[in-house]
Amino acid sequence: MRCLALWLLALLSLIRVAAASETAGLGSIDALALFRWLDTPDPPLLLDVRGRKAYLSGSVPGALDAGKDPAGFLPDSRGGDVVLILAEGVEPEPWRERLADFGYRVHILAGGMGAWRAAGFTVEKPAEGFVQPGTVPFLIPRGICELNEPAEVYD
Amino acid sequence: MFQRRLIRWLWLVTVLTTGNVTAGQITAEEKENQPCAECHAGIAESFAGTRMAIAASERFRRQWQDRESPDYCMNCHAPSGGEGLVCADCHGPGPHPYAKLDVPEVCARCHDAPGENTVRQFRQSPAARKGMNCLDCHLPDKKSGVDHRFEGPSVSGFLDNVAKLRLNMRLDESRGPTAVIQVSHRAGHALPGGTTGRAVWSVVKGLKADSAVAWTMSKRFGWEHHPVQGWLDRTLKPGRAAVLELDGLARGDTVRIRAELKYRFRAGPLDREDPREVGLDAVELGLP
Numbered sequence: 269m270r271c272l273a274l275w276l277l278a279l280l281s282l283i284r285v286a287a288a289s290e291t292a293g294l295g296s297i298d299a300l301a302l303f304r305w306l307d308t309p310d311p312p313l314l315l316d317v318r319g320r321k322a323y324l325s326g327s328v329p330g331a332l333d334a335g336k337d338p339a340g341f342l343p344d345s346r347g348g349d350v351v352l353i354l355a356e357g358v359e360p361e362p363w364r365e366r367l368a369d370f371g372y373r374v375h376i377l378a379g380g381m382g383a384w385r386a387a388g389f390t391v392e393k394p395a396e397g398f399v400q401p402g403t404v405p406f407l408i409p410r411g412i413c414e415l416n417e418p419a420e421v422y423d
Numbered sequence: 424m425f426q427r428r429l430i431r432w433l434w435l436v437t438v439l440t441t442g443n444v445t446a447g448q449i450t451a452e453e454k455e456n457q458p459c460a461e462c463h464a465g466i467a468e469s470f471a472g473t474r475m476a477i478a479a480s481e482r483f484r485r486q487w488q489d490r491e492s493p494d495y496c497m498n499c500h501a502p503s504g505g506e507g508l509v510c511a512d513c514h515g516p517g518p519h520p521y522a523k524l525d526v527p528e529v530c531a532r533c534h535d536a537p538g539e540n541t542v543r544q545f546r547q548s549p550a551a552r553k554g555m556n557c558l559d560c561h562l563p564d565k566k567s568g569v570d571h572r573f574e575g576p577s578v579s580g581f582l583d584n585v586a587k588l589r590l591n592m593r594l595d596e597s598r599g600p601t602a603v604i605q606v607s608h609r610a611g612h613a614l615p616g617g618t619t620g621r622a623v624w625s626v627v628k629g630l631k632a633d634s635a636v637a638w639t640m641s642k643r644f645g646w647e648h649h650p651v652q653g654w655l656d657r658t659l660k661p662g663r664a665a666v667l668e669l670d671g672l673a674r675g676d677t678v679r680i681r682a683e684l685k686y687r688f689r690a691g692p693l694d695r696e697d698p699r700e701v702g703l704d705a706v707e708l709g710l711p
Binding site: 306307308309311313314329330331332333334335337340341342343344346394 | 549552589590591592593594595600603605607609662663664665666668706708711
């Protein structure tokens with residue numbers, strides 16, 4: 269009996285959590301739910317649409333800078349789920365329409381970067397970890413399996 | 424000779440009829456004096472088919488015997504001598520009962536060396552947070568109790584759907600179209616996992632109307648060796664997509680771009696052929 273009550277309690281709290289993320293707004297997702305979603309084998313595509321400066325000053329790890337103008341963004345046609353990181357006060361509708369045209373299901377990070385930061389999740393400065401293809405010459409090693417000898421310089 | 428065969432035969436009948444092997448039917452002495460395969464035939468057979476079992480094959484030895492310190496290599500490739508790993512390299516010297524192995528600790532000895540951090544990366548992966556371990560992905564049939572196949576990228580099909588490319592375009596007024604690419608993967612550690620001998624390449628090509636290649640830009644993910652800093656980890660981390668941006672796409676009559684992701688079994692440059700290369704993903708997008 270005690271056991272059953274505990275199960276019910278656990279179930280109720282689960283439902284409450286689910287409801288909480290729903291009330292964040294239609295099609296929106298809270299920071300914790302996004303964090304969990306990103307931690308699955310099928311994460312959504314993350315688009316930061318706050319503009320270059322805001323993007324470079326720190327974004328959700330893995331987010332792409334899609335620019336500020338929905339008409340100036342061309343997604344691939346693979347569709348799927350996309351989560352938008354909007355600047356405060358920006359209307360999501362133009363983005364929603366643009367992406368829906370390419371077959372995307374659009375979700376919005378409730379509270380934007382502010383909510384992500386407040387939740388204490390990692391903020392990445394894309395400029396730091398940014399990979400610039402082909403810009404730096406680098407050594408390709410033969411590997412530990414070949415006694416650490418650098419094998420060839422490649423650029 | 425005949426007697427030994429008879430015993431073995433009788434034992435087999437017992438196993439087959441009871442469907443189980445129990446300690447009572449076999450003396451401790453028997454267990455320690457016979458090759459493991461005598462009793463653990465299924466396991467021995469499935470392990471014999473792995474790369475680990477032939478990690479120091481004849482060919483490997485011929486190729487590497489003139490190295491200065493073959494011992495260093497054999498620490499991982501054949502710690503007990505022979506063609507490759509044997510049972511004791513993971514299970515210890517025995518005797519029965521063998522302790523239950525701690526995974527991934529037991530793998531770390533060889534899969535977490537300098538220039539190799541498969542186990543460390545695993546600990547920070549979504550897979551680990553979900554409570555999975557190495558065996559969930561590398562022993563496809565581990566529930567059977569006999570599976571020791573330890574499958575990896577050398578097994579065809581293993582790399583299916585492992586990584587995904589997203590190719591988008593941003594139209595900056597000042598810079599012209601910029602390709603915004605995201606690379607994500609679902610391995611339970613970095614991609615490529617394992618040692619420095621593997622690499623993953625993203626290759627982006629500008630294509631003309633007749634599909635001729637106008638330009639190519641490539642980026643390598645894997646280990647690099649810096650003359651001063653030593654090993655640099657440039658692998659794709661688990662659970663965190665990597666982002667690439669490329670501009671200057673319109674040059675050379677380019678009408679569309681194609682992005683490819685390739686898994687290579689050799690560390691070196693792309694123009695050196697790798698017959699085992701596997702395409703992980705590819706996607707195209709027309710220039711506006």
